[in-house]
Amino acid sequence: MQTKINVNNLQLYYGDFHALKNVGLSIPEHAITALIGPSGCGKSTFLRTLNRMNDFINGIRIEGSIEISGEDIYSPQMEVEALRKRVGMVFQQANPFPISIYDNVAYGPRLHKIKDKKKLDELVEQSLIGASLWDEVKDLLHKSAMGLSGGQQQRLCIARALAVQPEILLMDESTSALDPISTLKIEELVQELKNQYTIVMVTHNMHQAARVSDQTVFFLNGEVVEAGATEELFSTPVDARTEQYITGRFG
Numbered sequence: 001m002q003t004k005i006n007v008n009n010l011q012l013y014y015g016d017f018h019a020l021k022n023v024g025l026s027i028p029e030h031a032i033t034a035l036i037g038p039s040g041c042g043k044s045t046f047l048r049t050l051n052r053m054n055d056f057i058n059g060i061r062i063e064g065s066i067e068i069s070g071e072d073i074y075s076p077q078m079e080v081e082a083l084r085k086r087v088g089m090v091f092q093q094a095n096p097f098p099i100s101i102y103d104n105v106a107y108g109p110r111l112h113k114i115k116d117k118k119k120l121d122e123l124v125e126q127s128l129i130g131a132s133l134w135d136e137v138k139d140l141l142h143k144s145a146m147g148l149s150g151g152q153q154q155r156l157c158i159a160r161a162l163a164v165q166p167e168i169l170l171m172d173e174s175t176s177a178l179d180p181i182s183t184l185k186i187e188e189l190v191q192e193l194k195n196q197y198t199i200v201m202v203t204h205n206m207h208q209a210a211r212v213s214d215q216t217v218f219f220l221n222g223e224v225v226e227a228g229a230t231e232e233l234f235s236t237p238v239d240a241r242t243e244q245y246i247t248g249r250f251g
């Protein structure tokens with residue numbers, strides 16, 4: 001598998017607090033990488049470094065490098081807006097805008113100056129198909145997104161992310177607020193999406209990581225303890241702390 005994201009000696013400080021320590025990782029293209037670890041170990045912080053969402057936080061300091069397709073995303077030349085278009089994000093709570101389903105999906109493309117109605121229609125349809133939501137909403141496109149169920153709203157957020165045609169999709173516990181059936185739907189969807197996108201997901205649920213991902217990264221106290229093929233990490237972990245965590249002995 002080709003490497004999409006290369007992280008080298010990454011350090012992140014919130015003021016004096018050293019939240020990510022010497023993180024080195026290689027994230028493969030067209031695969032699902034799951035980030036696991038106990039609460040507070042730095043999973044979300046790390047995820048947010050990949051599209052520079054942490055830039056908004058006061059007192060933050062980042063050292064080391066992150067390359068996406070060989071480009072250093074923290075270099076002064078990097079255009080952060082363009083980066084966020086390439087690296088989409090879906091959050092824990094579905095957060096549709098209180099506007100129509102169509103306008104939610106068209107929001108990103110319009111922001112990027114796509115105005116042509118035919119092009120927008122196409123993007124909306126393709127994104128909703130991509131997010132496995134089209135069949136359920138094709139007759140409701142101009143109804144409010146707030147009328148959808150929680151699982152549908154989360155798939156709408158995925159469609160919204162896909163509409164700007166990203167290369168990478170970051171998912172921060174995107175199923176943790178959903179019922180088991182909606183969760184399964186999103187897990188199946190993510191398996192399909194990896195053919196086109198590189199996916200990095202934070203999950204609290206080890207079973208989900210084992211079911212869905214190709215590569216798993218185990219974080220503890222801001223460090224990567226172990227990273228490797230999911231099957232191997234769960235069947236023959238190398239580090240005793242990984243074994244303790246995946247067998248439920250802490251965290």
Ligand SMILES: Nc1ncnc2c1ncn2[C@@H]1O[C@H](COP(=O)(O)OP(=O)(O)OP(=O)(O)O)[C@@H](O)[C@H]1O
Nearest residue numbers: 014017019037038039040041042043044045046057
């Ligand atoms: N904006 C912030 N300012 C200061 N400290 C922060 C900030 N955000 C996170 N932290 C701290 O950094 C550490 C890592 O937090 P982070 O949210 O990345 O962990 P996590 O593994 O994603 O946890 P969880 O699974 O509970 O979401 C924690 O100690 C947290 O308190």
